Amino acid sequence: xxxxxxxxxxxxxxxxxxxxxxxxxxxxxxxxxxxxxxxxxxxxxxxxxxxxxxxxxxxxxxxxxxxxxxxxxxxxxxxxxxxxxxxxxxxxxxxxxxxxxxxxxxxxxxxxxxxxxxxxxxxxxxxxxxxxxxxxxxxxxxxxxxxxxxxxxxxxxxxxxxxxxxxxxxxxxxxxxxxxxx
Numbered sequence: 001x002x003x004x005x006x007x008x009x010x011x012x013x014x015x016x017x018x019x020x021x022x023x024x025x026x027x028x029x030x031x032x033x034x035x036x037x038x039x040x041x042x043x044x045x046x047x048x049x050x051x052x053x054x055x056x057x058x059x060x061x062x063x064x065x066x067x068x069x070x071x072x073x074x075x076x077x078x079x080x081x082x083x084x085x086x087x088x089x090x091x092x093x094x095x096x097x098x099x100x101x102x103x104x105x106x107x108x109x110x111x112x113x114x115x116x117x118x119x120x121x122x123x124x125x126x127x128x129x130x131x132x133x134x135x136x137x138x139x140x141x142x143x144x145x146x147x148x149x150x151x152x153x154x155x156x157x158x159x160x161x162x163x164x165x166x167x168x169x170x171x172x173x174x175x176x177x178x179x180x181x182x
Contacts, residue, residue, distance in 0.1 A: 008124040010053065012094075012117060015061065020054035023065075025123055035128060036071070039135055042081055043072040049127040051090065059096030061117065066090070067130045077144040086134040092126065094118070 015021055026048050036044035051065025067088045075082045094117040152158040
């Protein structure tokens with residue numbers, strides 16, 4: 001792997017010319033605990049990040065990998081622990097000479113995975129970023145559902161969800177107008 005500082009931090013200058021470099025990370029329990037705490041998870045287990053860095057053209061590189069993880073987080077309704085398995089593709093394109101940003105209005109680049117080629121590619125940081133993007137925002141336990149709640153002040157009839165719909169009032173008005181003509 002060359003003279004890189006650690007197995008998860010790869011100096012671009014140390015990458016093998018003209019051939020792909022495979023990698024596989026399975027973080028230790030201490031790292032998993034720190035990642036779980038950072039992401040607000042109850043637990044994080046069975047994490048694997050494997051793929052390869054491959055040369056593209058004269059100086060660009062592409063990272064192609066798969067992230068697999070099992071995470072436990074609280075249900076948004078019941079707070080019961082919910083276990084989720086994620087298997088996500090991860091891809092990054094590192095450009096030695098990124099195109100200049102457009103003048104005037106900003107546009108989304110065609111390649112959303114493209115970024116400037118750094119001196120060091122930090123696989124652990126890429127794993128953490130990909131994992132953060134894969135965490136379900138609103139995990140729910142099986143059968144968990146929000147019940148309808150109705151709140152109002154004293155002496156006022158509570159409004160249902162159906163009555164709050166924008167066209168519910170128009171339907172009532174139509175019925176009233178149609179009923180008065182008969």
